[in-house]
Amino acid sequence: MTNWFRRGRGQGRSQRQARGRQAGRRDTPADSTGPAPSVRNDTAQALSEQGHRDEALAIWHELAEQGDARATANVVVECAADGRYTDALRWWRRLEALRTGVPPHEPGVRLRGLGKTEAAEGWWRTAAEKLKDDRSCEYLGISLRERGHGQEASRWLRQGAERGDGPCARELAGLAFERAERAADPVTREIHTEEAAKWTREAAAAGDSPARLILHELEEQLAEQLEEQRRAEREGGCRGMCSAGGTAAGGGGSATRWRARPTPSAADGASPGSTPRWTRT
Secondary structure: OOHHHHHHHHHHHHHHHHHHHHHHHHHHOOOOOOOOHHHHHHHHHHHHHOOOHHHHHHHHHHHHHOOOOOHHHHHHHHHHHHOOHHHHHHHHHHHHHHHOOOOOOOHHHHHHHHHOOOHHHHHHHHHHOOOHHHHHHHHHHHHHHHOOOHHHHHHHHHHHHOOOOOHHHHHHHHHHHHHHHOOHHHHHHHHHHHHHHHHHHHOOOOOHHHHHHHHHHHHHHHHHHHHHHHHHHHHHHHHHOOOOOOOOOHHHHHHHHHHHOOOHHHHHOOOOOOOOHHHOO
């Protein structure tokens, strides 16, 4: 699991705990004799953790119908866990109307934290498509990339990147660099490298700090390449003049070789599984 997932889980847990405390302060008894919603939420949580999921869901559904934010958030997660994304979206809109400030990608982070990767991706896919949520595009793209589905990852990341989202553009650039590394011929490698550079520039322009750092490093690499190319051309020209019957072929070959930009090494964050610079920081 990448660092951003760990952070996402930690932040989500802290936010949920804070919201739970706030909900506890706001809650009032449902009636003059029954327990407060915060108590019933705690009971449902305990039942869920003990494996009594149906009983927990019954309590959460009842509280959610009464407008309880904490219960509604749990219903969203549980619906998505069952693959009922239409129902999850319906409950999400009710949660949104309660103005809790919970971001749309959060249910997916919770599901991922529970080990339900498929359900997490399903929710992120729903939020990306129906809510146009850029963070869901980003998280879905990273999860798909980790599982080897680069083509679908690119499709979702591109949606966010084309709306001007920096992290999505950065992740899209990372995928392009990976394709450049795998390319068998220089022309294809050059195409993917150019695409990676394009999205890195887009991410940097959108204010993404890691992308700005990467772009600076790429510019330094390019400057070094140009200097090496000039040096190779000068050396090739000298050999051509000094050799008996020398030709320009040697210098031309060197120039061509230097024009093909080398793809980033693993240290530059381009190899799958070891891409800290291409993940959220």
